[in-house]
Amino acid sequence: MGWRLFAAEFLGGPGRHRTIDTVIFKTAGFRDNKCLPDVVVPATFSESPAMVAAVSPKKIAESLDEFWSPRVVAELDDSFVKVAKVKGMLAWHRHDTEDELFFILKGTLRIEMEAGTVELGEGETFVVPKGVLHNPIADEECLIMLIEKKTTLHTGNVETDKTRSLEEQLRPVAHPI
Numbered sequence: 262m263g264w265r266l267f268a269a270e271f272l273g274g275p276g277r278h279r280t281i282d283t284v285i286f287k288t289a290g291f292r293d294n295k296c297l298p299d300v301v302v303p304a305t306f307s308e309s310p311a312m313v314a315a316v317s318p319k320k321i322a323e324s325l326d327e328f329w330s331p332r333v334v335a336e337l338d339d340s341f342v343k344v345a346k347v348k349g350m351l352a353w354h355r356h357d358t359e360d361e362l363f364f365i366l367k368g369t370l371r372i373e374m375e376a377g378t379v380e381l382g383e384g385e386t387f388v389v390p391k392g393v394l395h396n397p398i399a400d401e402e403c404l405i406m407l408i409e410k411k412t413t414l415h416t417g418n419v420e421t422d423k424t425r426s427l428e429e430q431l432r433p434v435a436h437p438i
Contacts, residue, residue, distance in 0.1 A: 318344045319366040321434055322404035329423045331407060331415065332434045343407040343430060352424075353396040354417035359410045361389045368403030372396070 316334050322344040325332065329351055335342040347370065363370065364386040372379045372387060373396045379387050389395050416424045 347399045354419045355394045356417040359413040362408040364406040366404040371398045
């Protein structure tokens, strides 16, 4: 059985202009016969815009020093915008309750699925629908941008040595000029 969100708890101070510091998504379900933990998301929700400067997803992705380790570069409502430098194969996995958008910043990415394979080049995008088993592969170094709901687990229903926690994906990145 996959997991599903059944409640969200917002932690922050009182008041109309409060900033919400943390969101705890209460989960239900199991993965690999283990009860899934709550997903704790550090949040930057506020009534004023969180971004105060433009960022270059491509330049940030170029600056990353490990493959398949996405980093959050922006927030959009209940989604994160992430970038990653990828090479080789990630893992066959699925996201039972979330779609996943891939946008290619540089290089090519192949996404294998049970129904067929999609090959994406620079400037192209593809949405893997929720529940679809897929495996991203880059034969050469590739820079990607992802848009995913904040509840999306990196490698969905599986865990590998490449799996990154949300905390790891939220680590600060240098914003190259």
